[in-house]
Amino acid sequence: MEGIMALRTGHVGINVTDLDRSRRFYVELFGLEVLGESTEDGRRFAFLGNPDVRSDVFLDRLAITLWEQSSGTFSTGTPGLHHLAFHVESVTEVEAVRDRVQNLGVEMLHGGEIVPHSSDFDSGGFFFVDPDGVRLEVCAPAGVPTDRAVTEAAPSCGFFPPSAD
Incomplete structure (x- = not known):
């Protein structure tokens, strides 16, 4: 299509049930760093970034956002993210x-x-x-x-x- 720029994947947003647990998991496992977060009740989230990316642009460094706004477990049997x-x-x-x-x-x-x-x-x-x-x-x-x-x-x-x- 004419006029459409090439797209590339940016950050990935993941709903989580326990922000503290998920933040520890992704930071410990992948070595990501917390770029920003909110612990305000009802608005808990964390922005995780790649410390190896050298840029002053926030979105260049952002890799995963965790949003504490779900319950239960990830459903593999309904439409949505596969993996x-x-x-x-x-x-x-x-x-x-x-x-x-x-x-x-x-x-x-x-x-x-x-x-x-x-x-x-x-x-x-x-x-x-x-x-x-x-x-x-x-x-x-x-x-x-x-x-x-x-x-x-x-x-x-x-x-x-x-x-x-």
Whole structure:
């Protein structure tokens, strides 16, 4: 379409049930920093940013916003977010994040295996859930053996084991 600028993903907003718990989870796991927050009753939120981004522009640094305005757990059976993926440069980095996830005692999907996106592509990663059940992925662009595909040619990031639903 003429006149439309190229889009890129900005920050991701996530509804949470317990802001303190979720802030700790994302800060501890990914090394994000709190750029701003509100603890005002009924208006609790946290802006989390990437400390490696060197910019004076707030939106350049903003990665995740957490909004304490929900109850229950993330629904994998209704329309909406399927999962949230974070990209790193290598399988070694995927392994390092997976080690942190294991140390936090977080539920991992596909048995915590680093799986290729399909039997046709050696990109891939591992899958786990945040404190409210949001499915997360950390993946690398290459280097994952394709013989570990969990869904053959279909993308493993699109199909989760029954226990995740």
